[in-house]
Amino acid sequence: MRRVVRSVGAHPVLxxxxxxxxxxxLLPHRSLATQVLIFGLFALGxxxxxxxxxxLSFGHAAYYGLGAYGTGIALAKLxxxxxxxxxxxxxxxxxxxxxxxxxxxLRRRGIYFAMLTLAFAQLLYFIAFxxxxxxxxxxxxxxxxxxxxxxxxxxxxxxxxxAFYYFCYxxxxxxxxxxxxxxxxxxxxxxxxxxxxxxxxxxxxxxINRVKLLSFVFSALFAGLAGSLDALRLSVVPIESLxxxxxxxxxxxxxxxxxxxxxxxxxxxxTFLVLEERLSLVTESWPLVIGxxxxxxxxxxxxxxxxxxxGRLGRVSPTPGP
Amino acid sequence: xxxxxxxxxxxxxxTGLVLGMIFVLLAIGLSLIFGLMTVVNxxxxxxxxxxxYFGFFLLGLTKNFWLSLVxxxxxxxxxxxxxERFLIRRLYxxxxxxxxxxxxxxxxIMVETARLIWGKIGLTLDPPRALGGAVNxxxxxxxxxxxxxxxxxxxxxxxxxxxxxxxxxxxxxxxGSRDPLMVRALGVDLSRxxxxxxxxxxxxxxxxxxxxGPMRGVYAEMGVTMVIESFVVVxxxxxxxxxxxxxxxxxxxxxxxxxxxxAPKAAEIMVFVVMAVVLLVRPSGLFGERGLME
Numbered sequence: 292m293r294r295v296v297r298s299v300g301a302h303p304v305l306x307x308x309x310x311x312x313x314x315x316x317l318l319p320h321r322s323l324a325t326q327v328l329i330f331g332l333f334a335l336g337x338x339x340x341x342x343x344x345x346x347l348s349f350g351h352a353a354y355y356g357l358g359a360y361g362t363g364i365a366l367a368k369l370x371x372x373x374x375x376x377x378x379x380x381x382x383x384x385x386x387x388x389x390x391x392x393x394x395x396x397l398r399r400r401g402i403y404f405a406m407l408t409l410a411f412a413q414l415l416y417f418i419a420f421x422x423x424x425x426x427x428x429x430x431x432x433x434x435x436x437x438x439x440x441x442x443x444x445x446x447x448x449x450x451x452x453x454a455f456y457y458f459c460y461x462x463x464x465x466x467x468x469x470x471x472x473x474x475x476x477x478x479x480x481x482x483x484x485x486x487x488x489x490x491x492x493x494x495x496x497x498x499i500n501r502v503k504l505l506s507f508v509f510s511a512l513f514a515g516l517a518g519s520l521d522a523l524r525l526s527v528v529p530i531e532s533l534x535x536x537x538x539x540x541x542x543x544x545x546x547x548x549x550x551x552x553x554x555x556x557x558x559x560x561x562t563f564l565v566l567e568e569r570l571s572l573v574t575e576s577w578p579l580v581i582g583x584x585x586x587x588x589x590x591x592x593x594x595x596x597x598x599x600x601x602g603r604l605g606r607v608s609p610t611p612g613p
Numbered sequence: 614x615x616x617x618x619x620x621x622x623x624x625x626x627x628t629g630l631v632l633g634m635i636f637v638l639l640a641i642g643l644s645l646i647f648g649l650m651t652v653v654n655x656x657x658x659x660x661x662x663x664x665x666y667f668g669f670f671l672l673g674l675t676k677n678f679w680l681s682l683v684x685x686x687x688x689x690x691x692x693x694x695x696x697e698r699f700l701i702r703r704l705y706x707x708x709x710x711x712x713x714x715x716x717x718x719x720x721x722i723m724v725e726t727a728r729l730i731w732g733k734i735g736l737t738l739d740p741p742r743a744l745g746g747a748v749n750x751x752x753x754x755x756x757x758x759x760x761x762x763x764x765x766x767x768x769x770x771x772x773x774x775x776x777x778x779x780x781x782x783x784x785x786x787x788x789g790s791r792d793p794l795m796v797r798a799l800g801v802d803l804s805r806x807x808x809x810x811x812x813x814x815x816x817x818x819x820x821x822x823x824x825x826g827p828m829r830g831v832y833a834e835m836g837v838t839m840v841i842e843s844f845v846v847v848x849x850x851x852x853x854x855x856x857x858x859x860x861x862x863x864x865x866x867x868x869x870x871x872x873x874x875x876a877p878k879a880a881e882i883m884v885f886v887v888m889a890v891v892l893l894v895r896p897s898g899l900f901g902e903r904g905l906m907e
Contacts, residue, residue, distance in 0.1 A: 347710045349717075395889060398896045402653045402709055403852060406844045407892070413841050414885035421878045535841065539717060546714065576729055582721030589715045590703055 296604040303553045307467045311460055321452040322524075323568065327561045328459045329520045332466055334544045334556030336513025339470060341542075342551035343479070344506045345486030347405045350412030351514050351541050353392060356419070356533030358385040358515030359522040363432040364425060374438045374449075378462075378519050385515020386508055388415070393507035397500060400489075409535060416533040432528040449523075459520050466513055471553075473509060482506050486551075514541075543585045549595025558597040620753040622874060629870020630863065631759045631828070634766040637862030638821035639843040641773070641855055642814035648790040648853030650807050651709050652701060655716040658840025659723035660815050664689045664822025665831040666727055669738050678741040682765075682823055689819025690812045697811035702804070720836075727833040738826035762824050769820065770859065773813075777855070786810060790853060838881075845888045851901020861899060 299306040315324035333355055340346045361384030366377040396407040419426040426432055439446040440458060449455045473479050481502050484492040492499050522528050531537060540563070548559025563581070570577035592599055639661060646654050654660075667688045671681035696719065704711045740758040747754045777783035789796045789803055797803055822836070829835065846865050850857025865884055872883040891899065 347713070349713075395892060398892060402647070402651065402713060403848065405710065405713060406653065406848060409841060410845050410848070410885055410888060413838075414882060414889075417881040417885075421882070535837070539721075542714065542717070576725045578721050579725035579729070582718045582725065586700075586715055586718030586722065589711055589718060590700065593707070593711065 293604045296600055299554065300601065304464075304468045304471050306554075307557075308464055311464070315453065315456050321456055323564060325452065325456045325459055325524055326564050327557065328456070328463045329517050329524065330541070330544060330560040330564060331557035332463045332520070333514050333517035333541050334548065334560050335466065335470060336510045336517065337541045338545050338550055338552075338556045339473070339482075339513065340506055340510040341545065342555070343474065343486060344482045344503060345489075346503065346507070347542075348396075348408040348507075348510070348538075349405045349542065350392070350408035350410070350535070350538050351510075352533050352535060352537035353408075353412035353415050354385040354389050354511035354514035355518035355521075355537060355541070356412075356415065356528075357388040357511075358382065358518030359528045359532045360419065360426060360432060360518075361385065361515070362519040363435050363522045363528040366436055366438070367432060367434045368425065372438070374440050374523070377438075377523075378516070381519030381522070382512055382515050385511050385518065389508045389511020389515075390504070393504050393511070397503050397507065409538065412533065412538055413535060416530070416535070419533050420530060426530070427528070429530055431530050432522075435522060435526040435528070437523075437526060455524065459524075462516065462520065466516060470513070474553075478502065478505070543581065545595075546593075547585065547588055547595055549598030549601075552595070552598045552601060555595050555597040559595060562596060623753045624755060625870050625874040626867065627753075627755050627759065628873075629866040629868075631762050631866070632869055633863040633866020634762055635821050635825050635839075636843060636846050636865050637859050638766060638769070638817050638824070639839065640846040640850065640858040640862050641770075642817035642821075643843055644847050644850070644853055644855060644858040645786075645810055645817075646814040647847070648855075649786060649793075649810050650712075652712040652811075653709075653716070653844075654811075654814070655713055655840065656696070656720040656723060657716075657815070657818050657843065658836025658838075659720040659727075660689050660693060660818040660836070661822040661825070661839055662727060662831075662833060662836035663692065663723060664819030665738065665826035665835065666731055666736075666822075667819065668823035668826055669731070669736055669831055672738065678744075682820075685823045686816045686819035689822070690816030693815025693818075694808060694812040696815075697808050701811070702808075705804075720840075724833050724837070731831075731833070733833070735830045735832035738823070738831050740827040758827055762828070765820075765824060769817070773855075782806070782809070842884055845884055847898075849888055849891045849898055851898030854898070854900040857898055857900030 311328065314327070315321045318324050333351070336354070337348065337351050340348055358381040362377045362381035365371045365380035371377060371380070392408065392411045396404050396411065399407060420428055422428070437450065439448050447454065449458055481492060481497050481499075484495070484497070485499050485502060489499055518532060521532070544559040544563045545556050546559065547562050548557065549555030566581060566584070567577060570580050574580070588595065594602060639657060643654060643657050646652055664685050667685040668681045671684055672678060675681065700715060700719070701712050704715060740761075744758045744761050747756050748760060777787060785796065785801055785806055789801070789806055793803060825835075842865065846861045847858060849865065850859075850861030865887070868883050868887055869880050872880040
């Protein structure tokens with residue numbers, strides 16, 4: 292066990308590709324595996340901002356929803372006819388939204404920041420709610436066509452759930468590799484310096500506002516890609532994707548798994564989704580149970596499942612490892 | 614130009630004022646708790662919701678609205694005391710994000726519990742007969758109950774102001790929110806003050822809930838949008854500033870009320886637009902001190 296945890300820590304990207312290659316065969320059904328990938332990616336983006344930069348956003352539904360609506364509107368309303376263009380539209384919208392909202396929210400620090408991100412996400416929710424001609428309003432955006440994936444020379448159908456899983460697997464894997472690059476770069480080091488002590492980071496001569504905004508935009512892009520993929524998975528964008536409950540979900544997933552750890556988001560997303568699925572079979576009040584588990588984690592296990600595992604089995608270090 | 618019916622506009626201003634009172638009660642509690650403890654109580658909206666449900670429960674039990682109006686906030690305040698004593702107190706000294714996360718989890722628990730006990734369908738809370746009917750002001754008529762809400766809020770605000778300005782505990786609360794380290798150095802046990810303030814703040818949320826019940830209906834999700842809008846009120850007013858909470862609460866009530874009148878669809882959006890403008894012009898809020906409590 293100790294060796295497994297350590298080698299996962301040493302080669303996170305390889306471990307991701309190895310584990311998620313066989314993941315759908317470990318679960319009772321494939322759609323759950325795809326959901327874990329997508330929400331894991333969403334939580335990964337959130338974790339970049341919260342776990343690594345120390346900024347608690349309570350409004351990440353905004354970028355997830357912008358990604359979903361960007362892709363959905365491009366494919367269903369504008370009929371762009373290409374999956375890649377659809378994904379690009381989602382990413383651009385999420386990135387722009389992240390830059391604009393980040394600009395406002397980063398004017399304040401700490402708890403203020405959390406409340407501002409929440410407020411702006413609600414603003415987007417209400418806008419989407421009332422702009423029914425573009426977004427479908429309360430009914431959600433319907434009629435996203437299931438297109439073939441155009442690759443140089445040929446096209447792949449994503450109709451089977453396994454094909455769609457591996458499509459997500461490839462894109463999420465790229466995102467994981469991208470995140471690893473970001474964290475290993477000097478920029479990633481500055482992020483963690485800001486988390487540990489932002490005054491000291493300023494004193495070292497870093498323009499921390501620019502660094503934070505960049506981290507915010509990267510985080511929004513990850514969340515946006517997750518939203519785009521989910522829009523393709525469901526071929527509909529429910530209005531709830533912009534609602535604050537979505538923001539709450541990603542916060543819970545990340546903390547359950549372990550904020551500030553590389554794989555925590557995936558562990559948390561898997562835990563949350565499996566719990567949700569099992570509990571909803573037993574009781575309608577499953578949010579009660581999840582809320583209680585989450586509260587217990589905040590109180591007694593703040594490093595989350597993966598963070599605690601690393602702490603116990605991995606290297607002995609005061610800060611959570613990779 | 615189109616003709617604006619003046620009496621309808623006046624009624625809308627009044628409706629906005631009543632909504633503003635609910636905002637003020639919620640925002641003052643949030644701001645008081647935040648100013649002293651740097652705790653953002655995400656469960657504030659759920660406690661507001663519980664205030665309304667407790668009121669419904671007590672009204673069914675005692676048939677006495679006045680008694681319910683007093684006891685329901687006390688019940689919510691007691692719940693708040695328990696939450697502070699047994700849960701939030703464990704988090705002092707950790708990141709200020711942790712109480713926010715914990716109270717978020719608690720609010721999920723409360724909303725689901727309310728659904729389990731009282732069902733998913735909204736309930737109505739009837740005001741007493743003495744407060745039924747409407748008052749004719751000459752240029753418009755307005756429900757008596759809404760005047761009552763304004764009056765109760767006014768009385769509570771004056772009482773709170775007297776408590777903070779004229780009593781020794783009030784003095785410690787004000788000093789504690791300005792410089793907790795110094796107050797501790799003077800030998801004051803601040804943890805007891807925090808306990809008390811959390812109880813007062815949550816009781817105010819409960820009061821807002823039972824007051825809002827007859828106007829807005831009682832349902833498990835009633836606190837969710839309310840708490841977010843109250844956060845906005847606190848941000849606009851300036852975090853930790855009670856005057857700011859009152860002014861911004863009344864202002865936001867008017868923003869919602871008037872936008873509902875002129876452009877109903879934009880009402881929910883305008884609240885956030887005003888917030889964005891205030892943040893651009895005065896990042897610390899209308900009455901906030903820059904850099905305090907961040």
